[in-house]
Amino acid sequence: xxxxxxxxxxxxxxxxxxxxxxxxxxxxxxxxxxxxxxxxxxxxxxxxxxxxxxxxxxxxxxxxxxxxxxxxxxxxxxxxxxxxxxxxxxxxxxxxxxxxxxxxxxxxxxxxxxxxxxxxxxxx
Amino acid sequence: xxxxxxxxxxxxxxxxxxxxxxxxxxxxxxxxxxxxxxxxxxxxxxxxxxxxxxxxxxxxxxxxxxxxxxxxxxxxxxxxxxxxxxxxxxxxxxxxxxxxxxxxxxxxxxxxxxxxxxxxxxxxxxxxxxxxxxxxxxxxxxxxxxxxxxxxxxxxxxxxxxxxxxxxxxxxxxxxxxxxxxxxxxxxxxxxxxxxxxxxxxxxxxxxxxxxxxxxxxxxxxxxxxxxxxxxxxxxxxxxxxxxxxxxxxxxxxxxxxxxxxxxxxxxxxxxxxxxxxxxxxxxxxxxxxxxxxxxxxxxxxxxxxxxxxxxxxxxxxxxxxxxxxxxxxxxxxxxxxxxxxxxxxxxxxxxxxxxxxxxxxxxxxxxxxxxxxxxxxxxxxxxxxxxxxxxxxxxxxxxxxxxxxxxxxxxxxxxxxxxxxxx
Numbered sequence: 001x002x003x004x005x006x007x008x009x010x011x012x013x014x015x016x017x018x019x020x021x022x023x024x025x026x027x028x029x030x031x032x033x034x035x036x037x038x039x040x041x042x043x044x045x046x047x048x049x050x051x052x053x054x055x056x057x058x059x060x061x062x063x064x065x066x067x068x069x070x071x072x073x074x075x076x077x078x079x080x081x082x083x084x085x086x087x088x089x090x091x092x093x094x095x096x097x098x099x100x101x102x103x104x105x106x107x108x109x110x111x112x113x114x115x116x117x118x119x120x121x122x123x124x
Numbered sequence: 125x126x127x128x129x130x131x132x133x134x135x136x137x138x139x140x141x142x143x144x145x146x147x148x149x150x151x152x153x154x155x156x157x158x159x160x161x162x163x164x165x166x167x168x169x170x171x172x173x174x175x176x177x178x179x180x181x182x183x184x185x186x187x188x189x190x191x192x193x194x195x196x197x198x199x200x201x202x203x204x205x206x207x208x209x210x211x212x213x214x215x216x217x218x219x220x221x222x223x224x225x226x227x228x229x230x231x232x233x234x235x236x237x238x239x240x241x242x243x244x245x246x247x248x249x250x251x252x253x254x255x256x257x258x259x260x261x262x263x264x265x266x267x268x269x270x271x272x273x274x275x276x277x278x279x280x281x282x283x284x285x286x287x288x289x290x291x292x293x294x295x296x297x298x299x300x301x302x303x304x305x306x307x308x309x310x311x312x313x314x315x316x317x318x319x320x321x322x323x324x325x326x327x328x329x330x331x332x333x334x335x336x337x338x339x340x341x342x343x344x345x346x347x348x349x350x351x352x353x354x355x356x357x358x359x360x361x362x363x364x365x366x367x368x369x370x371x372x373x374x375x376x377x378x379x380x381x382x383x384x385x386x387x388x389x390x391x392x393x394x395x396x397x398x399x400x401x402x403x404x405x406x407x408x409x410x411x412x413x414x415x416x417x418x419x420x421x422x423x424x425x426x427x428x429x430x431x432x433x434x435x436x437x438x439x440x441x442x443x444x445x446x447x448x449x450x451x452x453x454x455x456x457x458x459x460x461x462x463x464x465x466x467x468x469x470x471x472x473x474x475x476x477x478x479x480x481x482x483x484x485x486x487x488x489x490x491x492x493x494x495x496x497x498x499x500x501x502x503x504x505x506x507x508x509x510x511x512x513x514x515x516x517x518x519x520x521x522x523x524x525x526x527x528x529x530x531x532x533x534x535x536x537x538x539x540x541x542x543x544x545x546x547x548x
């Protein structure tokens with residue numbers, strides 16, 4: 001069963017990322033990634049650019065509306081995601097707790113939709 | 125008499141209210157398990173007993189601030205809970221089935237109840253919570269809820285489970301207890317050792333500490349430590365002659381004694397070997413020593429007494445200023461024989477390294493099945509530490525990464541990152 005770990009950062013954490021790509025905090029992320037791979041649960045992951053680089057698009061009544069900035073107007077913003085293959089939500093919560101992002105911002109754990117439904121979306 | 129100003133007056137009221145709230149909290153803490161046990165031993169219905177008791181506590185919050193705290197608060201709560209339970213049963217319309225329950229509940233006038241000393245049925249309750257027919261992962265949560273009155277959200281946090289899920293699991297376990305014919309009794313002599321082990325294990329799991337060493341360990345459920353000490357005290361009070369129950373209480377007290385030294389002033393993790401022994405709580409250590417000595421006198425050594433003995437050897441540092449690692453290794457050898465869990469062997473490896481050098485420790489680690497440790501943080505932390513001591517830089521760095529990646533506590537992550545950084 002696959003789970004998404006969605007990592008939400010505080011503005012402070014985004015700031016830190018802006019300034020220093022060698023911040024010691026990144027060591028924790030690298031180690032976490034390594035542990036995921038070694039435990040053979042890692043499926044994929046990616047980090048997102050800063051929220052202010054986002055642009056939000058809506059089409060209402062045939063009209064395009066483009067808005068500067070991220071979709072959600074919240075203090076904590078989506079910063080990246082990790083996909084894991086795990087037997088249960090209990091295991092997913094374990095890995096979320098170990099995620100360095102959980103001790104600064106927050107990590108949301110959500111199962112991926114069942115494969116049949118995903119295929120419905122992609123038509124594959 | 126001078127007139128009091130309004131402001132002062134209301135402050136006096138607040139103070140009284142605070143006192144009353146504290147009184148209710150104290151009574152709730154001391155009586156909760158006793159009353160739930162007493163009510164449910166007859167009805168086998170934990171959920172209803174708990175509901176009735178929480179109604180009684182709400183009623184206490186409404187009445188006691190005005191009427192004052194009653195002379196026998198436990199009896200007052202029992203009477204209120206009994207009324208609430210009778211109401212609930214009458215509403216269920218299954219009166220025929222519940223007749224014996226109703227009879228028990230309506231027996232005896234309030235006056236006799238107020239002067240009665242309740243039989244303490246908590247031991248039966250502990251055995252019910254740790255019954256083999258109940259999923260072992262629910263033993264501890266059930267105890268925390270039914271004996272101590274902790275709510276599902278709080279328990280869920282300690283066990284890293286969604287609060288709603290924990291609530292559902294507790295609910296299902298209680299249905300099983302009610303309808304599954306699980307007896308509310310103290311097991312017979314023949315079954316007692318196994319059944320008691322399950323109770324001890326569940327209390328130990330609430331304490332949530334495998335071992336704590338020089339390398340840094342995540343302390344799952346650490347915020348339940350105090351509740352675990354409380355449960356261990358209750359168990360010993362109910363089974364005063366039980367050596368392992370006393371060993372478990374000693375063990376929890378030794379570990380509690382070191383609590384203030386586990387973090388430095390700026391919140392950084394301090395490993396046991398670097399802790400300032402002057403910060404340890406000597407009264408707790410002394411209490412632990414008394415219990416351990418008494419447990420040993422029964423001449424029935426067991427896992428928890430040996431674990432307590434290991435902690436006792438660490439505690440010696442308060443008096444002698446040094447740690448007798450050779451003695452600790454001997455205790456671990458005994459412990460591995462009775463309880464060969466991965467955590468025990470990782471602790472053994474760390475002790476062996478201190479006594480006989482890092483190679484000796486690594487040899488112990490090598491004997492552990494790699495599959496058993498792929499997710500086990502303490503193993504990697506010890507391994508990293510020992511490889512580092514042997515100057516195997518690259519291997520140590522890898523092991524540190526595994527330990528850091530498996531850490532949950534930012535303070536421990538920081539500590540390990542710093543140790544790893546020394547040579548990267």
